[in-house]
Amino acid sequence: MIFEVGALLLAALTGQSAPDPLAPAREGKLQCTAPNVAKKKCLAMSRYSATPGGYRNTTIVVISAAPLITMELASDARIVGDAVCAQLRHEDILAATIAVEGQAMPAADAAPLIDRMAGGMKEMFGKTVCSRFRVEGEAMVSEAEIDGAPQPDMTMKFIWVGPEDGYAVGWEAG
Template sequence: MLLQAAAAPVDPIAPAWQGRVQCHNPDRDQKTCQSIGRYARAADGTIQNTALVLLNPQPAIVMASMAPVEIKDGAVCGKISSPDAGAFTVNGAPASADVTATLRAAVATTTSSIADREICTSYVPDADALMAQVRVDGVRRPDFDMRVLWVDPSEGFVVGR
């Protein structure tokens, strides 16, 4: 029985199945996150990650994107989705078509070095939160690491700084 428990795969996003979301780079006092990640199982059993990411604080520019992920060796793995699928808001309002085109081009340029590469994130305890440790094509990228809290949406955390 102990061997079975030790061999059972760890689900790094288990809190998502209880309705919690990931708050990246949290500010607990302001109840803000640099980004918020949600996970949901699609009808076919795949896992979809929806991310709201703060691109700019003033004006507040937020990108919403969705991408499939999978659990591999206790890490969440996926690829950067095309910014052509992302939606943008500026100060809470949908971005115009021209602004959206500009933002998509900027995001494509910024993410070009990691586009279409496997990005895997492992979560390790870090004081009262977790540290998301990132690997790109199997190579550790500590420059991408960030603190993460699992929060209940009713706690009122939002994307912003």
């Protein structure tokens, strides 16, 4: 909270507003992470929808390339200064859905996989993950920090794409 107020005061004092990292999302664009532009594939795709308290981030991420297994989960996000921040919550993972080759997996069949994913992420629950975006060539780069500590191993390239651009979640080396 103190950081948010400080960032707003700094913006007001300098006469500049903080950059809006989710402006493309408000225009209907999707965040395509680790894009394969030639094949129009994304390792993950995220949609940000405005809510009264910030944003709802719905992400579909590849778990396995062959067969294509994806997990869809939703979490709350907010803008803090020039970063997009969210807290990873156990209940968000447990509410996730799994699809195989685009077909929803029955909840009873998906439960063991979701439980395994949740178990592997348990040390992250309750921590705040913030990402700052910067331009790098034709793409953007998302640089993450967890509870304020930089996480260089979580740096990922992404592009903003429109629904009409034909991108899909999947993974093909290329």
